[in-house]
Amino acid sequence: MNNISNNPRRRTSLKDLAQELGVSIATVSRALRSSPEIGIEMQQRVKALAKKMNYRPNPFAQSLRREAPKMIGVVVPNLVTHYYAAVLDGIEDEASKVGYSIINANSHEDFGTETRAVDNFISMHVEGIVACLAQSTTDYSHYMEIAEMGIPLVFFGRTCLPEQFSSVKANDDEAAQEATQHLIDTGSRRIAFMGGPNHLDMVRRRKHGYLEALRENRLPIDRELVVCDKIDYQLALDATKRLLEREDRPDAILAFNDIITFAAFSAIKEMKMRIPEDVALIGFTEDPHAVYVTPRLSTIEDQSFLMGQTACRLLLKNIGGDHTIYHEIVPQKVVIRDTSAKK
Numbered sequence: 001m002n003n004i005s006n007n008p009r010r011r012t013s014l015k016d017l018a019q020e021l022g023v024s025i026a027t028v029s030r031a032l033r034s035s036p037e038i039g040i041e042m043q044q045r046v047k048a049l050a051k052k053m054n055y056r057p058n059p060f061a062q063s064l065r066r067e068a069p070k071m072i073g074v075v076v077p078n079l080v081t082h083y084y085a086a087v088l089d090g091i092e093d094e095a096s097k098v099g100y101s102i103i104n105a106n107s108h109e110d111f112g113t114e115t116r117a118v119d120n121f122i123s124m125h126v127e128g129i130v131a132c133l134a135q136s137t138t139d140y141s142h143y144m145e146i147a148e149m150g151i152p153l154v155f156f157g158r159t160c161l162p163e164q165f166s167s168v169k170a171n172d173d174e175a176a177q178e179a180t181q182h183l184i185d186t187g188s189r190r191i192a193f194m195g196g197p198n199h200l201d202m203v204r205r206r207k208h209g210y211l212e213a214l215r216e217n218r219l220p221i222d223r224e225l226v227v228c229d230k231i232d233y234q235l236a237l238d239a240t241k242r243l244l245e246r247e248d249r250p251d252a253i254l255a256f257n258d259i260i261t262f263a264a265f266s267a268i269k270e271m272k273m274r275i276p277e278d279v280a281l282i283g284f285t286e287d288p289h290a291v292y293v294t295p296r297l298s299t300i301e302d303q304s305f306l307m308g309q310t311a312c313r314l315l316l317k318n319i320g321g322d323h324t325i326y327h328e329i330v331p332q333k334v335v336i337r338d339t340s341a342k343k
Helices: 014-021 025-032 040-052 059-067 082-096 111-124 141-149 172-185 201-216 233-245 258-270 304-319
Strands: 071-076 101-106 128-131 153-156 166-170 191-195 226-228 252-255 280-284 298-301 327-330 333-335
Touching (some): 014 040, 014 111, 025 040, 082 101, 101 111, 111 141, 141 153, 172 191, 172 298, 233 258, 258 280
Parallel strands (some): 071 101, 071 128, 191 252, 280 298
């Protein structure tokens, strides 16, 4: 027996019971409900362990089920960014049309926090989940359990398990290729790509578009100019400075998201270089500050509100009994301002 039950401040979860018994969360959940799908012996084992480990259903979740039974859970990596806030607005707008309420969880880009959020949603018996992967998530077993339990789930942005779940993504590769082509057409030749972790499908798509533009224009691909690391402002700031200190420094940067875009912008400014004359810059961001900084940022903009609406529509279809797996694309818009075209 592990020491979970010896910690009075730690609430025993369905996952704890499942791990102790060596079965899935789905089995535990069904056994506690005395589902006929689970044998009597297993039901007794689960209920005995639940009593021993002082498992108690979340009273807040029970209250939610009584007072607002039509509930959708949403997991986002970073709620304070404009992109995720706008996606959440889109989900809420669509859900409210049919009487659903939203409860959201911020994973803070952390795998452990993400798995706990999913467990909490299972305990609350939400009718469906919309999720975007944390950057540290490489183990998808918690989502595989969702599939086993038959809980409707749709991914957006950063996705996984495409054979099992519907998803909504942007046309990242096409948009990145268009943005890189713009940099080439306006005089840039040594273009850096600053991305996030390589295991994220969103990073791979955007990097692919960037590389395709270089190949089509027969520009050499310098792997030293492809910097993919943790999505973190200070790390991106320092990485940009290292690139710009090189003798063969880049003359343009394509940045993966708003955090990396503004970190690159700040680094160029701190090094007293001119934008775009010394270093051109274009980044994936919808942050409204893009038009307030000087010079104004050229951006690749998601239609994030529409992405949220689309993800919610797919989820509601699934909740309603449509088990088709959909993969929708919401196109992005390249918006040219002042930071990308060399004079």
